Amino acid sequence: MDKVQDNRAWFLIIPVFLIVAFSAVIPLMTVVNYSVQEIFGPGQTFFVGTEWFEVVLADERLHDALIRQIIYSLAVLAIEIPLGILIALGMPGGRSAKTSLTLVLLALPLLIPFNVVGTIWQIFGRGDIGLLGATFRAIGIDYNYTNNSLDAWLTVLVMDVWHWTSLVALLCYAGLQSIPPAFYQAAKIDGASKWAVFRYIQLPKMRGVLIIAVLLRFMDSFMIYTEPFVLTGGGPGNSTTFLSQYLTQMAVGQFDIGKAAAFSIVYFLIVLLFSFIFYTIITRTGEGEKK
């Protein structure tokens, strides 16, 4: 078969090619470039090979940050996913004023910028003027996010739950709304329990949106930066110093460009790896039900 060559087609992909190049490929390659150099100043760079990677991988503080990060992200998923599903199940269906109101209320936290969320909670949790802090103090709970590590960690977690559970709930709600009412009728006629309806109809039908919710919430929480930065700047001690915090300290605070670049690449690969693992697990669970 004769294939007609038409090179003009290349012109059509040039815009996309340029956008991707400038927004993703070139910056990433710059980072790769930095990661293999020792940089003293403009024009004073030396090739060091994989040395930075070796330093980064052996960095104890990075290991601590990574463990803190993993625990944090898992906690976020463990709370936000079930909570989001529960909220979605409890939401009113159909087209009514009640539905619209619920949707608007749920969407509100999603509209608030990250640093504002941080500031809100920073003030909210203060012992002297914050509603939450003052209430805790009044009922005798010792809560102080500025010098208690656990309190600070929990505050960042609650902040994220407050900010992002809505997203999970809205996604699940969309999934639930796509189930034809006949499914529920059929289950009713079958005499299926509420649990059976959830387990065998709602959950499988929500699988698609749940994959998206888990991936989004995992990646986002794994890259959390603004909230702890605004709240305590990563403290007290290192208790809320997550990977991003540590990376920023290294790159902007100490101006350790080479090391920070190597760190970035490792960071990127970790996120990629975890996302891949989650994706595989969730899609496999679905297939497993075939057997």
Added chain:
Amino acid sequence: MTLTLEGVAKRVGAEQHLHPLALELQPGSFNVLLGRTLAGKTTLMRLMAGLDAPSAGRVLENGKNVTGASVRHRDVAMVYQQFINYPAMTVYENIASPLRRQGKDKAEIDAKVRRTAAMLRIDPYLERLPAELSGGQQQRCAIARALVKGAGLLLLDEPLVNLDYKLREELRAELRDIFADGKTTVVYATTEPQEALILGGNVTVLHEGRMLQTGPTSDVFHAPVSLECAAVFSDPPMNVVDAILTNDRVALSDGTSLPLSAHDRNLPAGPCKVGIRANHLTVLRRNERLVPIKGRVELSEISGSETFVHLRHGGTTLIAREDGVHSHPIGSEIQVYADPDRIFVFSTAGQLVAAPNWRRGALRNIA
């Protein structure tokens, strides 16, 4: 089971979805609910199933009043337009699910599932998920799930609508045999007169929330009590022409005059409406008694291996049937033949007065 509806009606807000009706379904009978969209078929089925409570009247199962009882305490199974199966369960588990809920032992479940699957010819796919089956197989799985339950009342709400033509024909042909076990009372809703005729049994004609007629399918087809009923139970729609009856002839408003036949002789003279089904208005002249009508072709539509010719004649549009596939140029002249022995005579108010095959007393006139 014997299902009895006594004066059952459904009103939602100010809207009367179903006007009061009485109906008795015999054990093991096959009952078709025939009506167009929004006729109230699904509403009626939901009342029968107990998914909704009627706003008036009583529902009895074997003489026991179950009007307010929840669907969980009813002995029903249902199949829907959409293919409803548990998405994450295999076909086997789907079919087994009602039995498991009944607490049957393993061997019995296995035997029943395999027997039912074999009956619906989905036994090779027991280990698959519903999403991995074709539409027809998915619906077979849903029917198997409903059958295996062994309920006294089986409701099928337009089960074949979402299937393609070929699959629909195939499954429809099997359905009668599958349901002929003699115990289950089957109710089958459809919009298609053809389907009702093929399935047989009894038919209940619904129109805009009212029951027009009920009885053995062929009786209702041969003697629709009113023009409304004839319109629902006729595809293409019955030709209806205003006419005047005299002693020996009936004069149609388009100028055609038909001789009277055995069934419409001795009727009081005066104005009436005459109904002629498309298959009694033919292009082929089958015998000498047929009366020619000349008209101009407005449209000819091909359905299967027949052609329906719409022709304009004397101010009315008639639909005639022609065997085989033909195309008639629009506007061309055509001669069709009306069979005077097969016409229906209705009163001017639309009530049936005479029909060629009217077995008097065989019908219950509702309207």
